[in-house]
Amino acid sequence: MAERPPSSPRVAWEESGAHEERRPPSEPYEVSEVQPLCSGGDFLLFSEEEEAMQMIEYFLRSTEKEEMEKMVFLESICTICRVGKSEAFYESLAIFCCENNLAEEVKELLENEPVDQLCTAVRYQAMLAIAALSRVKAIAEKEIIPLLNACFKAIFYLPPKEDLNICLYNRTLHAMDNVLKMLLVSHRTSSSEELQNILEVLIRFTSTQNKTVRARALTRIWKLSSFVRQEPFAKFVPTSQRTNIICMTLEAIGECSTEDKEWATLMLDVVLRDPVSWMMDVPEILEFIQRNLRSNSASLQQTLFSVLDVLTNQFPRDVLMSVLTDLPHSDSTTLDIWKRILSLAENSECILDVLCSVLQDQELCGIFNVTTAELGLLRLTVMHPTEENLQELCKPALLQRLLKTESLPVLWLVLRGLVLLSERPETARAIRDLLPSVMETLRFANTHVVVKTLNIFRNVMSHLTKREATPIALELAEKILPLFNHVSSEVRECSIRLFKDVMEAVVWWQKRNMKKIVRRGLLPLLFHMNDETLSVAQASGETLVACGKFLKWKELKRVAQEMSIVGTSECLLQQDRKMVNEYLQLSLPYLKDSQASLRYEAVNFIGLAVQHSGVQSEEKLNEICSALQSLEDDAHPTVRFVAAETALLLTYQGLQEEPPRSRLAALCCWRCSAICR
DSSP states (O other), X not given: OOOOOOSSHHHXXXXXXXXXXXXXXXXXXXXXOOOOOOSTTOOOOOHHHHHHHHHHHHHHHOSSOOHHXXXXXXXXXXXXXXXXXXXXXXXXXXHHHHHTTHHHHHHHHHHTSOTTOOOSSHHHHHHHHXXXXXXXXXXXXXXXXXXXXXXXXXXXTSOOGXXXXXXXXXXXXXXXXXXXXXXXXXXXXXXXXXXXXXXXXXXXXXXXXXXXHHHHHHHHHHHXXXXXXXXXXGGGSOHHHHHHHXXXXXXXXXXXOHHHHHHHHHHHHHHHHSHHHHOOOHHHHHHHHHHHTTOSOHHHHHHHXXXXXXXXXXXXXXXXXXXXXXXXTTOHHHHHHHHHHHHHHTTXXXXXXXXXXXXXXXXXXXXXXXXXXXXXXXXXXXXXXXHHHHHHHOOHHHHHHHTTOSOHHHHHHHHHHHHHHHTSHHHHHHTGGGHHHHHHGGGGOOHHHHHHHHHHHHHHHHTSOHHHHHXXXXXXXXXXXXXXXXXXXXXXXXXXXXXXXXXXXXXXXXXXXXXXXXXXXXXXXHHHTTOSSHHHHHHHHHHHHHHHHHHTOHHHHHHHHTTOHHHHHHHHHHHTGGGHHHHHHHHGGGGGOSOHHHHHHHHHHXXXXXXXXXXOOHHHHHHHHHHHHTTTTOSSHHHHHHHHHHHHXXXXXXXXXOOOHHHHHHHHHHHXXXXXX
């Protein structure tokens, strides 16, 4: 498990830096006489440092530089920078390093390292040498940015760490982090300028198309943000790059390793503590949230909502206007963002006041092609539902226009208001003429919108007489049927319960037409009696009982009351034999249902249907067998087994004539393999 970055950034940098280790050369080198560094004529180098000076000069003169020679050269730099005690010594040492262009030599070594592999410790030792030179102030200001650029290129462009020697890679990366720390610490008189220089170079690498390079550069920025405490970090980052860093940090939270995620979280804390400086580009941040809110990472979703909360509290008008004008109007994620903002408005008078103001904005009315009176009416849907507010809201003609909008946020407010009105008998009757328009909102197929719409219908239907409800009942029943198989269990339950209400609401002269629709709903209701959501299964059983009563099928009513799926299946096949082949056809899509319980029931029903009527054609047999064979790799072993058994049953009973042996043999083999799996 990765270790959490220490709370003290300076300690973190110290801990992440690799120890400076010196290895003596493994073979003799030709050396020349070197004048020792001195201070006032009375300071002489010890033999070890004198030898290091000789090694440096030998390397600078040599034309062919092998890996071992590079390592000795870099180690020698660390050695001479490690020994001094007096300020005079450091001045002499800095002169020596500058005269011999040691920083430039190290940069060239890094630039010559292959970027597709990490087989030697040259990069690691080079980082130690740069840190040592920085410590004794032996790097000129003009050399820092080119040197940083070489460091970052040499490490950032390496393959992903999984493809490298992990130990060597981590040591090298930590040593580079130590270089950044030393550059900041050793230039205390201009640390702000130095930080800006480092960030300037790092930000260039965050713009590359290479994801690995971006991630490595971004992590360095995160660490720098936690190293700076005295001044706001935002002042060191160009304004044009702040939003980009926010978005990359948020994206990384959903993807990076545990250790990097901790650093990203620290960076995000810096942003959220100073939203005025960081979150100025509201539309771009909102667009990023909208694009990534459907991520499979639950932690990222929660983080995005946290950022949205801060953004809304800091810039409420900008956020509200941007959601309504910049984000895709009919996208479900836009509605998720809108609902989150409304939940904040319920607990914040400031945001609520701004929302009411926005809903009366003339520019916004022009975008949606509505009047200020129409759009302004929606402010009542977010206010406390007093008697006075509800009476003012109950203006069907204005609401009718708003129901035609293509904007889910606006439509959500309309439906929210209609739910409030549908709960009261007098206002429910007042809006009944809006029901056809309300039904049209199902076209969005958005779970939240569909649930709201179904609740409006349930509420209104409960306040109407049969004569009043009949005009809409048949059309509504047709619209509801496909929702039985909706991905949302809430939609499935609401639609099934509403179907029961609608069925019972029709007057006697419309029952014949309703019976045709009810028969089409029997099979979906049967399968959903085994729905994995218990409330849906319960609603399906209750609605099947009501169907039995409506169709006057006493046996169906009895077995449905017992919640007997097998008994209900037998009843459907015996009661309506003309429908068996149609039932078979309607069962096939359920073999691909996301719920294993429904796939299982579909296979069982196909087996029962074949026993009752057989399969009348070779073409139909092939179609059903092919559908069953698609379950040979089903994740649920029981589904695999029952599918194999049913396929064999089809082979024996599906045709009047003896089936081809090749098919029978193949199906037997499939059955055996299904059992084994």
